[in-house]
Amino acid sequence: ExxxxxxxxxxxxxxxxxxxxxxxxxxxxxxxxxxLQNLGQGPELLIRYENEEAVDDSQLPKDRFSAxxxxxxxxxxxxxxxxxxxSAVYLCASRKDYxxxxxxxxxxxxxxx
Amino acid sequence: GEDVEQSLFLSVREGDSSVINCTYxxxxxxxxxxxxxxxxxxxQLLTYIFSNMDMKQDQRLxxxxxxxxxxxxxxxxxxxxxxSAIYFCAEYSGGGADGLTFGKGxxxxxxx
Numbered sequence: 001e002x003x004x005x006x007x008x009x010x011x012x013x014x015x016x017x018x019x020x021x022x023x024x025x026x027x028x029x030x031x032x033x034x035x036l037q038n039l040g041q042g043p044e045l046l047i048r049y050e051n052e053e054a055v056d057d058s059q060l061p062k063d064r065f066s067a068x069x070x071x072x073x074x075x076x077x078x079x080x081x082x083x084x085x086x087s088a089v090y091l092c093a094s095r096k097d098y099x100x101x102x103x104x105x106x107x108x109x110x111x112x113x
Numbered sequence: 114g115e116d117v118e119q120s121l122f123l124s125v126r127e128g129d130s131s132v133i134n135c136t137y138x139x140x141x142x143x144x145x146x147x148x149x150x151x152x153x154x155x156x157q158l159l160t161y162i163f164s165n166m167d168m169k170q171d172q173r174l175x176x177x178x179x180x181x182x183x184x185x186x187x188x189x190x191x192x193x194x195x196x197s198a199i200y201f202c203a204e205y206s207g208g209g210a211d212g213l214t215f216g217k218g219x220x221x222x223x224x225x
Contacts (some may be wrong), residue, residue: 004155006155020155033212034159035160035212038130039216040217042117042201042215042216042217042218043156043201043213043215044215045213046167048212056212091155091156093156093183100163100205101146101158101160101161102158102213103158104148104155104156104157104158105155106154106155107154107155109153
């Protein structure tokens with residue numbers, strides 16, 4: 001079974017530019033999460049999807065961040081415009097209904113110059 | 114809010130046992146997890162324990178949970194160089210956000 005797939009693995013952009021991250025969860029996993037991991041920190045939840053519905057986006061900075069999960073499978077996280085402080089690892093995780101374990105992708109490492 | 118605390122570094126000799134400790138504050142935690150993160154990689158689930166258990170063993174890994182003290186530990190027997198990584202403790206208590214709350218991670222350093 002393939003794991004959670006994320007792309008790109010690395011991204012370097014200049015500040016004020018837009019950037020997008022893509023996630024393909026494990027097949028059959030209805031719940032999808034986006035986490036932010038700053039250097040030297042544990043991951044912090046940004047948003048959770050149940051199928052195509054964003055159930056909780058209270059931690060997502062909505063002035064510049066947006067996310068979507070059209071058709072309830074793949075998801076895209078976008079930042080526009082990016083700021084220097086957005087440099088971090090963006091992790092995607094998925095979970096199957098009625099199971100207690102979240103599985104993480106390899107992450108996208110973003111560097112904003 | 115919820116808080117998960119871990120010491121930042123642990124150094125052990127190859128072949129010894131490693132014990133990584135974690136404390137949490139949310140008494141409604143239902144599941145507690147240990148994830149491993151190697152350099153440049155995502156988080157790999159190692160093991161988890163349900164809050165009504167006090168111990169779980171899986172090959173070289175032993176998880177101990179003291180729910181009264183809100184203390185979780187991960188013991189790695191016969192530590193190898195491949196165990197060198199950052200180990201994250203995480204708790205899940207459900208609710209609206211449904212995400213995991215992570216500690217800052219413990220860097221496990223293996224001495225030859």
